[in-house]
Amino acid sequence: MKRIATLVICIALALSLFCVSASAENVVIEAVPNEGQFAGEELSILVSTGWMDNRYDPTIERFEETYDVSVDLQVIPADQYQDILQSNLANGTCPDIFWIQSNPFAIGTQIVNPEEYCIDFTGEAWQAIMPEARQTSCVYDGKLYGLQLWHNSPEYVMVYNKTLFDELGIEAVPTTYEELKAVCATIAEAGITPWFVPGADGWQHQLAFFQIGGVYEETNPGLYEALNNNTATFAGNEKMLEVLGQFKELSDLGYFGEDWIGTDSTNMVNEYADRNIAFAMANSSYIKQLQEEAATGDEYGMFLIPLGDNDWFPTNPAGPTMFGFKGTEHEDLVRAFFQFVCTPESLQEILDNSPNYTNLDVNVEIDQHWLPEEEEFMATVNPDKMGVSVLQTGTKYTNDYWMQFGQDLIAYCQGTIEANDVLANMDQNRADGASVVGDPNWQ
Amino acid sequence: MNKRKIYPQWFLLLPLILYVVFFLFPSLLGVFYSFTDWGRNTAREGLHFVGLQNYIDIFTSNKNYAAGILNTLKFTLISNVVKIIPALFIAILLYEGLKKTGIYRTIFYLPSIIPFVIIGILFRSIFNFNNGLLNAALEGIGLGAFKQKWLSDLGVVWKSIYGVDAWRGIGYVMTIFLAGLSAIDKTYYEAARVDGAGFWQRLWHVTLPMMRGAIMINLVFGITYGLKVFDIIYVLTNGGPGHATEVMTTYTFQLYSSGQYGLSTAFNTLLLLLTAVVGVLIVRTMSRNEEV
Numbered sequence: 001m002k003r004i005a006t007l008v009i010c011i012a013l014a015l016s017l018f019c020v021s022a023s024a025e026n027v028v029i030e031a032v033p034n035e036g037q038f039a040g041e042e043l044s045i046l047v048s049t050g051w052m053d054n055r056y057d058p059t060i061e062r063f064e065e066t067y068d069v070s071v072d073l074q075v076i077p078a079d080q081y082q083d084i085l086q087s088n089l090a091n092g093t094c095p096d097i098f099w100i101q102s103n104p105f106a107i108g109t110q111i112v113n114p115e116e117y118c119i120d121f122t123g124e125a126w127q128a129i130m131p132e133a134r135q136t137s138c139v140y141d142g143k144l145y146g147l148q149l150w151h152n153s154p155e156y157v158m159v160y161n162k163t164l165f166d167e168l169g170i171e172a173v174p175t176t177y178e179e180l181k182a183v184c185a186t187i188a189e190a191g192i193t194p195w196f197v198p199g200a201d202g203w204q205h206q207l208a209f210f211q212i213g214g215v216y217e218e219t220n221p222g223l224y225e226a227l228n229n230n231t232a233t234f235a236g237n238e239k240m241l242e243v244l245g246q247f248k249e250l251s252d253l254g255y256f257g258e259d260w261i262g263t264d265s266t267n268m269v270n271e272y273a274d275r276n277i278a279f280a281m282a283n284s285s286y287i288k289q290l291q292e293e294a295a296t297g298d299e300y301g302m303f304l305i306p307l308g309d310n311d312w313f314p315t316n317p318a319g320p321t322m323f324g325f326k327g328t329e330h331e332d333l334v335r336a337f338f339q340f341v342c343t344p345e346s347l348q349e350i351l352d353n354s355p356n357y358t359n360l361d362v363n364v365e366i367d368q369h370w371l372p373e374e375e376e377f378m379a380t381v382n383p384d385k386m387g388v389s390v391l392q393t394g395t396k397y398t399n400d401y402w403m404q405f406g407q408d409l410i411a412y413c414q415g416t417i418e419a420n421d422v423l424a425n426m427d428q429n430r431a432d433g434a435s436v437v438g439d440p441n442w443q
Numbered sequence: 444m445n446k447r448k449i450y451p452q453w454f455l456l457l458p459l460i461l462y463v464v465f466f467l468f469p470s471l472l473g474v475f476y477s478f479t480d481w482g483r484n485t486a487r488e489g490l491h492f493v494g495l496q497n498y499i500d501i502f503t504s505n506k507n508y509a510a511g512i513l514n515t516l517k518f519t520l521i522s523n524v525v526k527i528i529p530a531l532f533i534a535i536l537l538y539e540g541l542k543k544t545g546i547y548r549t550i551f552y553l554p555s556i557i558p559f560v561i562i563g564i565l566f567r568s569i570f571n572f573n574n575g576l577l578n579a580a581l582e583g584i585g586l587g588a589f590k591q592k593w594l595s596d597l598g599v600v601w602k603s604i605y606g607v608d609a610w611r612g613i614g615y616v617m618t619i620f621l622a623g624l625s626a627i628d629k630t631y632y633e634a635a636r637v638d639g640a641g642f643w644q645r646l647w648h649v650t651l652p653m654m655r656g657a658i659m660i661n662l663v664f665g666i667t668y669g670l671k672v673f674d675i676i677y678v679l680t681n682g683g684p685g686h687a688t689e690v691m692t693t694y695t696f697q698l699y700s701s702g703q704y705g706l707s708t709a710f711n712t713l714l715l716l717l718t719a720v721v722g723v724l725i726v727r728t729m730s731r732n733e734e735v
Contacts, residue, residue, distance in 0.1 A: 200567075200595070202681060259572035261684045262595030267574065400701060411685025414597055421505070428505060429701075436482045436702040 026365045027128040029342040038333050039068040044095035046074045048081035051099050051320035055353040059346045089117050096328040102321035103393040107140040109437055118145040119324030119331060126342035129362045133317040133389060147338055150319030152361035153284045154377060156207045158305055160279035163298040173303035177246050180306045184255040187278045196277035197256040198265035199410060206406040207281050209243055212305050213391030214312025227395045230441040234423035243308040244419040251413045261410055269293050284374045302377040313386040318393045397433030404429055477709035482702050497709035511689040519669030525609045526616050527661055534620035552614035563678025566607050570594050595684045608675050616661050623657025659729040663722060670718045
């Protein structure tokens with residue numbers, strides 16, 4: 001039986017690898033030929049801490065050597081970055097390249113006036129190395145402004161104790177809400193908290209609602225667009241109401257633990273290690289942390305959050321993104337730099353120098369470093385169900401009211417407000433957010 | 444009258460300028476902004492006068508801001524009761540009955556010098572349902588039935604906040620009462636004793652009337668603190684669970700963080716009005732009683 005299972009897993013892994021490589025378009029970008037045209041120039045880059053780290057260093061060194069130029073990297077502490085960037089943009093003293101934490105709406109809300117501040121890269125071949133979902137964070141008003149090179153590890157899916165599941169006789173991970181409920185019942189009977197939800201953190205529990213954005217869009221095609229045009233609301237959305245109801249039901253059944261609202265995540269690793277909990281929403285890299293810190297020998301795996309019978313991967317196109325400053329005196333050098341980092345050699349170099357990331361989300365054939373658990377998990381995901389962003393970055397102003405939604409969700413679980421109030425409050429918050437930036441769709 | 448003046452009037456000038464520039468003017472500016480749509484986008488779109496719209500929003504929004512105002516008033520009332528009455532008795536006890544009062548005074552006063560952030564971390568840990576010291580202690584002494592979800596149960600959370608606030612504030616209130624007690628001439632008590640007055644009669648007819656000034660100071664400080672309360676709520680519950688412990692200042696903070704500066708200042712203006720009205724009422728009432 002074990003042999004058959006192993007064989008099945010191997011075939012699945014092989015298929016998944018095939019699928020991954022087959023799905024990549026393998027766009028190959030070549031660097032601008034060096035004809036001495038940039039010799040002696042200096043390229044300045046403004047970036048916040050953690051967005052480039054050391055992973056660009058070898059590429060930047062090669063760039064300097066290739067074109068006989070120097071790169072001035074200005075790394076600013078994260079808490080000061082926005083202020084410095086905004087003042088630099090406003091007074092025209094911005095370095096040649098600047099970064100922002102982009103998402104599909106960030107260009108409009110953070111840079112505000114990209115036509116005035118950003119180099120228009122429309123037509124550049126390197127656009128194709130970015131998956132379509134990421135391009136939405138780089139394009140504004142039909143024009144390409146940014147380049148986003150970021151990883152695509154599964155974020156905030158269910159990380160579960162595979163060994164524990166096996167010992168409790170749970171043969172398959174839940175893929176529907178009813179299956180989830182049944183699995184929770186089995187785990188709870190063993191005296192273990194099925195789903196660890198650290199409500200006291202204030203920002204984690206609502207992930208269960210937002211990470212499954214694809215299922216809302218699938219149920220109501222065009223929902224995201226309608227929400228962004230202010231022609232649809234959260235309130236009254238049947239699927240969302242269903243998911244909220246399921247969340248509350250699990251809470252009422254005690255499957256999140258006796259006091260999930262008063263529990264934070266500081267003790268989460270120990271809870272896993274002591275087998276007080278069976279699964280929680282976490283990133284794939286958390287498995288590595290569990291293996292290192294808990295060191296219990298238990299194996300871990302991942303499955304999609306099955307609320308609302310979700311089978312959509314939580315694609316999140318947000319990430320640090322590079323832009324060229326329009327007022328630069330070295331526009332050709334900036335263009336050459338963007339092109340240079342998009343070559344397969346540079347991309348491989350960037351990934352190889354990123355110990356915390358296992359992959360780069362690009363349409364280029366490079367040697368990715370997926371964890372075995374990630375590969376196993378990705379093999380279970382339908383590639384057709386990866387094209388919709390998570391709700392919080394796929395719809396405008398939603399992410400800005402993350403914490404308030406979390407508070408409302410707790411109030412609903414405690415019975416002080418109704419499910420539709422939670423959604424109506426989000427509508428009100430989004431309207432407030434739109435009014436703050438003067439969004440014409442809300443006027 | 445003028446001959447008895449010790450300092451010239453121009454000595455007032457510097458503090459007056461500082462007060463006007465750094466307190467009065469920003470406060471009035473805040474009141475002005477509460478009638479505008481001041482927000483994150485103002486630099487680009489300009490500032491517009493919106494009349495009473497921000498105030499209307501506060502009382503008609505489905506976010507139940509009104510509950511935050513009620514919670515503020517409730518906190519102001521209860522937190523003062525649970526601090527002032529025990530502090531008064533502790534002060535009397537320390538003043539009359541105990542030896543080595545300096546040590547006790549220090550012990551009671553110490554919590555009020557601990558920063559709120561540390562208090563928050565400390566008590567969130569103590570109140571933790573599964574691993575907290577309080578529930579573990581209750582279980583340890585066989586009172587496991589009294590275990591509570593101290594910060595997440597709707598019926599308990601406010602009591603936890605009052606408890607922590609009292610723990611922190613009683614020492615401060617007590618110190619003011621001790622100062623008041625030390626100012627009472629002991630002959631009053633001796634005369635009362637000669638007349639056969641017991642503890643409660645001495646308290647009612649001597650101590651409390653003579654402590655009117657200290658009580659007024661504690662009331663004014665306590666009420667203004669209660670109306671402006673933010674730190675203790677923010678570090679313990681951040682307005683939760685849900686919105687159960689939201690107060691005016693937590694809403695102000697949220698609105699400011701989301702770029703709705705105009706609405707946020709409207710909240711602050713309401714708070715200013717409330718504090719001013721209550722403060723003036725107390726001072727007037729107490730002053731009238733003093734005159735009587």
